[in-house]
Amino acid sequence: MTTPSLPMTVSMPGMPERVTIYEVGPRDGLQNEKTVVPVATKAEFVRRLLAAGLDTVELTSFVPQKWVPQLGDAEELLDLLGESGTGQRRPVLVPNERGLDRALEKGVSAIAIFGSATESFAQANLNRSVAESVEMFAPVVKRALDAGTWVRAYVSMCFGDPWEGPVPVTQVVDVCSRLMDLGCDQLSIGDTIGVGTAGHVLRLLDALEEAGIGTDQVGVHFHDTYGQALTNTLTALQRGVSVVDASTGGLGGCPYARSATGNLATEDLVWALDGLGIEHGADLQALVETSTWMAEQLGRPAPSRVVRALAGG
Structure with a gap:
């Protein structure tokens, strides 16, 4: 039996003409690995x-480094990447002003901050309350914007929390609004433990728009714990979102939430x-080859179903 290398193209109404894939593999994909991936391997992965x-x-x-030892080589990675590691399409995550200092010293021009919609995860991830984390991010965002740096705000646990359970939409919108009010350019709403479903996605996007945060400012970040990531993504696209976070090979998780599996x-x-005829700019076969290569470096198969189908195993 022959496996098709490309799907038949059949469009659907309401979909965007083009989607920006926000690739998180080198950061979110590798931060939960049990062993530290050599920095030269990371640089090759990015290339x-x-x-x-x-x-x-x-x-x-x-x-x-004591927080996430897997990513303790940030400066060295950027040195290895040279010019290909800078620019507004090469964001890095910064947790505080010290992280921003380090990033700006390396010439970074795009950053991301990482907040939480719940108190439990804010304490686990940042050792602060939600209010305290917003207060901490305020000078980070201001200084970054003053330096001409593009800023993204991640909000995690937007659909469910392993300690608190389902998260009210109003609570999520409140946190998202507080972070966007700091002046961030883009918001990424995260289903960190993968419990969201399509109707929940629509309700949250509607509520965000009612609060003045339109889909043109929103990216979606779904984990596939319960097999809902792609369904939720397509639902968001039909609602007007055109930025989608994804991780090559399906790598990733969260070191502070065990129930968070791959992206x-x-x-x-x-x-x-x-299959929908939506432009995105990526070469599928090259991605499959990259994931197959990275799986060899990690010593285990890639979680992606498409990789397994097209790689023949």
């Missing part, structure tokens, strides 16, 4: 992603976008 046509790649995180796989997203 392969860029060669595959992914324009927006989140490279690393400027967090203290939406970039290849699975690209297969769906190709």
Whole structure:
């Protein structure tokens, strides 16, 4: 039996003409690995992603090494990448002003901050309340914007929390609004433990728009714990979202929430976008080859179903 290399293209009404894939593999994908991936391997991973046509790649995180040892080599990674590691399409995560200092010293021009919709995760991830974390981010965002740096605000636990359970939509919108009021350019709403469903996605996007945060400012970040990531993504696209976070091979998780499994796989997203005739700029076969290569470096198969189908295993 022959496996097709591309799906048949059949469009659907209400979909965007083009989607920006916000690739999080090098950061979110590798931060939960049990062993530290060599920095030379990380640099090669990024180069392969860029060669595959992914324009927006989140490279690393400027967090203290004791927090996330897997990403303790941020400066060295950017040194290895040179000019390909800078620009507004090469964001890095910063947790505080010290992280921003480190990033700006390396010439970074795009950053992301990482907030939480719930108190429990804010304490687990940042050792602060939600209000205290917003207060901490305020000078980070101001200084970044003053330096001409593009700023994204992640909000995690937007659909459910492993300690608190379902998260009220009004609570999520409140936190998102507080972060966007700081002046951030883009908001990424995260289903960190993968419990969201399509109706929940629509309700949250509607509520955000009512609060003045339109879909043109929103990216979606779905984990596939319960197999809902692609369905939720397509629902968001029909609602007007055109920025989708994904991780090559489906790598990723969250070191502070054990129930958070892999991200939406970039290849699975690209297969769906190709089938809908939506432009995205990525080369599916090159992504499959990259994921297969990275799986060899990690010593285990890629979670992505598309990778397994097209790689023949």
